[in-house]
Amino acid sequence: MRSPIEDYLQEVLAGTEDGGEVASYIPELAQADPERLAAALCTADGTVYAAGDTAARFSIQSMSKPFAYALALEEHGIDRVLQKVGVEPSGDSFNSASLDPSDQRPDNPMINIGAIATHALILPEGSRDERDERVRLGLSAFAGRELAVEEAVYASEIETAFRNLSLAYLVRSADGFGQDPHEIVEGYTRQCALSVDVRDLAVMAMTLAAGGVNPVTTKRVVSAEVAQQVLSVMTMCGMYDAAGDWMTHVGIPAKSGVSGGVIGGLPGQVGLSVFSPRLDRVGHSVRGVQVFERFSREMGMHLLTSPPLSVDAVRSITRTETDRGQQRSFALQGPLRFSSAEQVLRQFERVTPGDFPVALDLSRVTSFDPVARRMVLEGLRRLREDGHPILLADPKGVLPEPDLGDGSLPERLDA
Numbered sequence: 001m002r003s004p005i006e007d008y009l010q011e012v013l014a015g016t017e018d019g020g021e022v023a024s025y026i027p028e029l030a031q032a033d034p035e036r037l038a039a040a041l042c043t044a045d046g047t048v049y050a051a052g053d054t055a056a057r058f059s060i061q062s063m064s065k066p067f068a069y070a071l072a073l074e075e076h077g078i079d080r081v082l083q084k085v086g087v088e089p090s091g092d093s094f095n096s097a098s099l100d101p102s103d104q105r106p107d108n109p110m111i112n113i114g115a116i117a118t119h120a121l122i123l124p125e126g127s128r129d130e131r132d133e134r135v136r137l138g139l140s141a142f143a144g145r146e147l148a149v150e151e152a153v154y155a156s157e158i159e160t161a162f163r164n165l166s167l168a169y170l171v172r173s174a175d176g177f178g179q180d181p182h183e184i185v186e187g188y189t190r191q192c193a194l195s196v197d198v199r200d201l202a203v204m205a206m207t208l209a210a211g212g213v214n215p216v217t218t219k220r221v222v223s224a225e226v227a228q229q230v231l232s233v234m235t236m237c238g239m240y241d242a243a244g245d246w247m248t249h250v251g252i253p254a255k256s257g258v259s260g261g262v263i264g265g266l267p268g269q270v271g272l273s274v275f276s277p278r279l280d281r282v283g284h285s286v287r288g289v290q291v292f293e294r295f296s297r298e299m300g301m302h303l304l305t306s307p308p309l310s311v312d313a314v315r316s317i318t319r320t321e322t323d324r325g326q327q328r329s330f331a332l333q334g335p336l337r338f339s340s341a342e343q344v345l346r347q348f349e350r351v352t353p354g355d356f357p358v359a360l361d362l363s364r365v366t367s368f369d370p371v372a373r374r375m376v377l378e379g380l381r382r383l384r385e386d387g388h389p390i391l392l393a394d395p396k397g398v399l400p401e402p403d404l405g406d407g408s409l410p411e412r413l414d415a
């Protein structure tokens with residue numbers, strides 16, 4: 001069978017209507033073929049589906065910002081980076097010249113002024129070349145292949161980077177960084193000129209959505225905590241002054257770039273990317289926005305859509321006569337997290353004290369998150385305190401180290 005997913009991507013691309021203008025403030029971008037159109041989707045196991053002009057290469061531009069932010073967070077920790085760059089939506093355009101009046105920090109790392117300050121945080125003591133290389137290799141680790149700078153785009157943007165230079169001087173004047181503002185703008189512009197295709201971008205987005213592990217190379221690029229911080233900031237600030245509109249309509253943490261790309265990462269599910277150079281007035285790809293709107297609507301990808309409620313964590317409760325009295329057996333199912341573990345505890349509460357055994361069958365449980373694991377083990381510990389011997393069937397080993405508090409383990413039914 002041929003997977004219908006690429007056909008679906010093709011159909012979504014074909015259903016878009018173009019409009020807007022190619023970015024012209026970077027002269028080289030004005031040369032882009034405005035008809036180009038491509039999309040890619042990367043899954044949690046690293047499968048990449050792509051459609052359209054998938055071979056088209058373009059500069060990453062502002063879509064580099066979340067990844068450079070991730071590198072800065074990984075290098076310094078979240079608190080130190082927060083001292084230099086905030087996480088508040090600015091409500092302003094991507095190149096606005098504003099610092100928070102109370103603490104002189106850029107509002108967030110997704111607008112140019114915050115991205116310039118963030119770039120300066122990467123290897124702050126290093127030379128420009130060392131910093132450039134750190135950024136290039138860091139973004140390459142997200143993509144799973146070595147990326148290179150598109151020199152023509154760099155040369156073209158740096159010649160007219162007056163606005164970004166003024167932003168860098170503004171941050172420098174407020175002690176936002178200690179390096180030469182020219183050097184930082186050069187490095188930031190090289191960061192924006194890294195060349196990618198839609199497949200690279202989908203893998204990069206999925207790396208964030210997979211808690212920092214590249215699903216293709218299976219290498220950890222940043223910590224889960226950093227990946228979560230980056231996706232949070234993308235959710236609130238990634239789409240600039242259209243962030244509210246985007247979050248309500250599309251609901252996927254995202255970032256756009258003036259080259260015409262949009263990336264999005266839905267935690268635990270997919271990394272998405274679209275490329276189409278014509279932009280709307282906010283600077284987002286016109287067809288890119290339409291594709292994301294359709295993905296969200298048709299593939300149920302809004303982050304805040306309520307997931308199926310975990311109402312059936314306890315599949316059955318049975319009683320069997322044993323020589324130790326009437327044993328209660330609880331068969332659980334599904335992925336266990338707080339809400340499902342709470343149901344289990346509620347059933348445990350109904351077990352009266354006594355010395356009859358309590359058995360737990362986990363053969364239909366797919367996973368325990370750390371909270372559910374603690375909750376269920378605490379429930380078992382309390383049942384044992386009430387006098388019950390605890391029996392456990394866990395053929396897949398979904399509940400590692402089922403220590404009941406004092407180093408003792410339940411009796412295994414599957415041993």
Ligand code: DON
Binds near residue numbers: 095258
């Ligand atoms: O700094 C700039 O203006 C560009 N290198 C990147 C801006 C950008 O991609 C804005 N996004 N939509």
